[in-house]
Structure formats: structure tokens, C-alpha cells
Amino acid sequence: MKVAKFGGSSMATAAQLQKVASIIKDDPSRKIIVVSAPGKRFADDVKTTDLLIQLGESYINGEHYEEIYGKVLSRFREIIEELLLNTALLEDIENTLKDVLSKDISSIAKLDALKSIGEDSSAKILSAYLQAIGFEASYVNPKDAGIIVSNNPGNAQILDSSFTKIYALREKVGILVIPGFFGYTEDGELMTFSRGGSDITGSIVAAGVEATLYENFTDVDSVYAVNPTIVSNPKEIKTLTYKEMRELSYAGFSVFHDEALIPAFKKQIPVCIKNTNKPHLPGTNIVAEKKPEEKCVVGIASDTGFSSLYVSKYLMNREIGFGRKLLNILEDEGISFEHAPSGIDDLSVIIRDSKLSKAKEKNITKRIYEELHPDTVILHRDLAMIMVVGEGLMNTIGVAQKATTAIANANVNIEMINQGSSEVSMMFGIQAADLNRAVESLYHVFFD
Ligand SMILES: Nc1ncnc2c1ncn2[C@@H]1O[C@H](COP(=O)(O)OP(=O)(O)O)[C@@H](O)[C@H]1O
Ligand SMILES: N[C@@H](CC(=O)OP(=O)(O)O)C(=O)O
Numbered sequence: 196m197k198v199a200k201f202g203g204s205s206m207a208t209a210a211q212l213q214k215v216a217s218i219i220k221d222d223p224s225r226k227i228i229v230v231s232a233p234g235k236r237f238a239d240d241v242k243t244t245d246l247l248i249q250l251g252e253s254y255i256n257g258e259h260y261e262e263i264y265g266k267v268l269s270r271f272r273e274i275i276e277e278l279l280l281n282t283a284l285l286e287d288i289e290n291t292l293k294d295v296l297s298k299d300i301s302s303i304a305k306l307d308a309l310k311s312i313g314e315d316s317s318a319k320i321l322s323a324y325l326q327a328i329g330f331e332a333s334y335v336n337p338k339d340a341g342i343i344v345s346n347n348p349g350n351a352q353i354l355d356s357s358f359t360k361i362y363a364l365r366e367k368v369g370i371l372v373i374p375g376f377f378g379y380t381e382d383g384e385l386m387t388f389s390r391g392g393s394d395i396t397g398s399i400v401a402a403g404v405e406a407t408l409y410e411n412f413t414d415v416d417s418v419y420a421v422n423p424t425i426v427s428n429p430k431e432i433k434t435l436t437y438k439e440m441r442e443l444s445y446a447g448f449s450v451f452h453d454e455a456l457i458p459a460f461k462k463q464i465p466v467c468i469k470n471t472n473k474p475h476l477p478g479t480n481i482v483a484e485k486k487p488e489e490k491c492v493v494g495i496a497s498d499t500g501f502s503s504l505y506v507s508k509y510l511m512n513r514e515i516g517f518g519r520k521l522l523n524i525l526e527d528e529g530i531s532f533e534h535a536p537s538g539i540d541d542l543s544v545i546i547r548d549s550k551l552s553k554a555k556e557k558n559i560t561k562r563i564y565e566e567l568h569p570d571t572v573i574l575h576r577d578l579a580m581i582m583v584v585g586e587g588l589m590n591t592i593g594v595a596q597k598a599t600t601a602i603a604n605a606n607v608n609i610e611m612i613n614q615g616s617s618e619v620s621m622m623f624g625i626q627a628a629d630l631n632r633a634v635e636s637l638y639h640v641f642f643d
Contacts, residue, residue, distance in 0.1 A: 200397030203234020232313025361403025491587030
């Protein structure tokens, strides 16, 4: 039994849904289908999930929301009408939208419930279409599928108790279409995963039913060695290990959500990333182990939006509890950290910019001075991280030298290096403005 997840790009139009149906038809073992909300139809388009967020924010702020409401409905209307499906489906979607908007719930709960309507409607539309063309198919709500999550709106985590219930889906007859991106708490409250979270649902369901394969259908032929929006026509990666994909997706390979690796990894379910528009191509396989390759670097990922909180104090290495106290201050502000490279008198804590508002920055700096009496506290914003990833990296001589030379050749200053903390990656911190230059140079050194 296979679980196939179709991303927003595969659910964007009626024509894409027809491709999805033909992929399902091609392989009878594709029994469980997880879908995203309709994504972008063209480069400047807006994803349905973003429209739903805009709708929720306008409604909550008491602003005019009618135009955006119309836009959301017209995305679904277009697909339903082109597929010649019963228009009662559109009425059902509209009623759900109205219900959520008018419901007396917190703003956070309203936003999550609105966001879920994208995937929920997609799943209803696809199952109706599959039925219309002669399949035995049914829509399964995540609650009935057994997707039980923690109480963290917009960032839900799956609970272990889910997996036994999900296993029971194996007994159901016909093709099951499950909306991605959300689950329910034990108290029955709807919670979404973090953005891009339909990949997570697919992985959870694949692990739960102990699928032979988790296929993740998207709009690229494979995972490329570098983000294709930075380097054109990059090399395709045929096989990756879970560890490599985890590092690459964490550091910017948005093609697969980094949290989606864990459920599949735990149950050792192989993952295959494939193109809905060219399903005959082999795609990229993600597996537990692979044969050692000649090339030790498989990919170069990069992401912007980081800050570095640099703290220095003479004899920091002798001060018991310094690191703990510093991280405690961040914890009090509800901030998680990404990396924390350190020296004898210095410690840098790398944080996502989005988590560090100006007010939090002021408060944290004040507390560090008052409680830790450092010599210096400096916050550098607008940093970018580059991750050079590969299983063989630690045992190959000269990788760091090759990488630093490539970055130097691009005339880019390295602000930070983190090597050795992970067995499969090496990380460089640079100014965000220099990112594309550095990535291009690294790609050419390792892959040309
Ligand atoms: N290394 C990479 N390899 C392939 N695609 C990548 C990579 N890095 C970023 N991407 C982007 O990921 C996109 C696919 O992910 P996403 O937009 O989430 O698709 P979907 O809508 O199918 O879920 C690609 O169109 C591509 O622009
Ligand atoms: N629709 C949700 C979840 C998702 O996974 O979407 P996509 O498959 O288009 O990345 C989002 O935009 O965040």
C-alpha cells in the first residue's frame, strides 16, 4: 500500500486534478491520497492558504473582507465547474467558510480553522471527482483518520497515540482522500501544522499505515543539488538519506518539509519525490542508507532570515552556568535557537529573525547586561546560512578548504562556521545580500 501526497501545485487547477486522477489510476496500490490546498497557478499567483490567512486577518481586524472572500470562493468554483462536479460542493465550502467566520472562537482558533478549509475543500473536490470518473473513493476527515495532535495552533505536533488509529485505515475499502495540514487535539480542537505541513500529514499517514512507499508529488522532476531559483538547471539528486534530506530541508530545500522526515524515518518508510507533470520520471528517493558515492557533497541549501546574538565576556569559559543563563533569558521570551557556536570568551546564538521582534531584542539585551555582566552584546540581523550536506563529508579530506575557497572566490566574507556538530553537514553564516553569489560559487566548485 502506497501513500501519495499531492502538493498545492498539483491541486491548483482542474487540469492538474485530472493529472492527479490519472496518477492514482496508473497504480492501484496508491490507496491513500493526502492533498494540499490549491497552490499557485502561475508565478505571481497567491496560494489559497495565503488568501485564507488574509481573509481571517481582515475579518478579525474588522476590515473589509468581502473581496478576499470572493477570491477564495472563486478558486474553488473554477475547479468545481471545470470538472463538471455538483455545485452543491461549492455551497458546502461556502457554508463552512461562513460558519468559521461567524463562530464565537478565539482569533487564533479562527485562523487555524480558516487555513484548514483549503486542504479540506481540496480533499472533498478530489474525492467527488474520483467518484465521478468511476472510482470507489471517499473523503476522510483527519479526525476520523486518527490524526491527533498537540495543542499548538499553527505549529501542531503529532501525538504517538495517533499511529494505532491510523493503522486501521488499512481496512477501509476504496481510495481514501485525506486533507493534509491539520489534525485535532484530544479535546477535538482543530490545529494546523506549520506552513507547508501537508508533507507532514503524508508522512504521518504513511508511517501509520506502514506504507511500502510515501510518494510526494510536486512540480519539479526531483530534488536538485541546489535551489533551482538560485542556480538554473542544477543537477538532480537520485538518492538521499533521511539525514541528508532533513538537513537540506531544514536549511532551505522547501520542496519537502523538514518535520515530514521524522514519522517516515521512525518507521523506515522510503520516500519518493516526483513530478505530477512528469510522473514517468524516477524522481528522488529518500532512504535509510545508500551506497557510498564518489562525491561526498550531495547538496547545498541556503536560507535567509537569521540573526546572531553575539555575547563576549573575558573568562566566560570558567563561569559555570553562563550558557544556561543566557539561553534561559531567551526561553523566558519564548525564543528557540538554531545554533550556538562558541569560543573561550564568546558565544553566538543564532535565532530566526521572525522570532525576534524589536521589543524582545531590547528586553533581552537589557537582561543580558544586567544579569550576566558581559563585555559586549551585539545583535547582527540579516544573516543567511548556507549548509553543505553529504553523508561522506566528515571522512573526506579537503571539503572545508574547497568550500571556504569557493566562498572567498565569490568575494564573500564568512561571518561564522559551524563544522563537526552534525556528521552530515557544514554550515556557513554570511550576509544575506551575498547569498546567491556564494551559493553559485559553491555549486560550481562541488558540482561542475
Ligand atoms: N533543492 C530543491 N530541489 C527542488 N525544488 C526546490 C529545491 N529548493 C527549493 N525548491 C522549490 O520547491 C518547490 C516545490 O515545493 P512546493 O512549492 O512546496 O510544492 P508543492 O506545491 O507541490 O507542495 C519547487 O518548485 C522549487 O522551487
Ligand atoms: N497549504 C498549506 C500546506 C501545504 O503543505 O501546502 P503546499 O503543499 O502547497 O506546500 C500551506 O500553504 O502552507
